Amino acid sequence: MSKLTMMPTMNASIAVTAGIHLPQAGPAASGEAMRQAAVLAEELGYSDVWVSDHVAVPTGADYPPSAYVFEPLVALTWVAAYTKRVGLGTTVLVLPMRNPLIVAKMVASLDHLSGGRVILGIAAGWLEAEFNALGVPFAERGQRTDEAIDIMRRVWTDDHITADYPVHNAHFVSMRTKPQPQRHLPLWIGGHADVALRRAIAVGDGWHGAFLSPEQTARRVKKLRAERPESSFPISMRTRWDALDDDNDLILAEIDHYREVGVTHFVPEPRQRTIDGYLRAMEMQADLFRRAGVMMVD
DSSP: OOOOOSOOSSOTTSOOEEOEEOSOBSTTOOHHHHHHHHHHHHHHTOSEEEEOOOSOOOTTOSSSSOSOBOOHHHHHHHHHTTOSSSEEEESOEEGGGSOHHHHHHHHHHHHHHHTSOEEEEEEOOOOHHHHHHHTOOGGGHHHHHHHHHHHHHHHHHOSSEEEEETTTTEEEEEEOOOOOOSSOOOEEEEOOSHHHHHHHHHHOSEEEEESOOHHHHHHHHHHHHHHOOOTTSOEEEEEOOOTTTSOHHHHHHHHHHHHHTTOOEEEEOOOOSSHHHHHHHHHHHHHHHHHTTOOOOO
16 A cells, blocks of 8 residues: 655654444444443443434445434434543535524533533534435525534523524524533544535534545645644544454554544444444454554543
8 A cells, every 4th residue: 555755744742543434324223232342342442432413314226325314313322321532524515404503402402411422523414315305405504514513502502692693584582502512522523525524624623524524624634734734623534444354454554544534533343233243343443543553542
């Protein structure tokens, strides 16, 4: 696997962390599978656990590979009850498909109940048929995402709110919504297009990409770091690594390659179709991260 010739965009001393995607979709998915995987992730030292988001999937879609997907905030609430330390992340919640006031209430509640562990990864979405099934205008998804972020941040920090939000046709008159998060709740912005990168720079607490090559990632990191150079702004990448089936040396090489271009957080997603295989893949991936010098716990 080739190396980029460019210099790293991040100081080599900055810690790189790693989470793991839970068996939340497809043949391996169940409440018990997610519980076992989350508990094991905590024992193995992963920094966080992650779930995906699809409400409806058209027959014959190339992606996602399965329509069997547990609702992400419900799934994270389930595993939060069995864990104490790991962060609880969405990779990613398709924000404009949902009412932002409901999302804000659910996420604030989960953050309270879990002891402040939520990482809310959000994006504008891409599956037009899913928006159509929900009756949400696909062409408005960018505007709806930006306004939804503003609504959530406002209700998390303000009280007795009077404001109008025209894209959502929402009107607040001295409105209150509790509980509010007891900390700044991190928003990691997903998406690979320039508009998503601009959103991450303007309002994000981090950027969360998915399935890009290191070369593709490098171009985006350069844009992000030009405006958000601070080490507290993570550059996260979801990968398809499956340490049980994939060449481990290639995974190690890719870890190094991603780090060279500035990735500071990883979320691998094993492809195993049974819970036993999934747990073994998690254990092997944890060993690879340790060999690569990745600090799995933040």
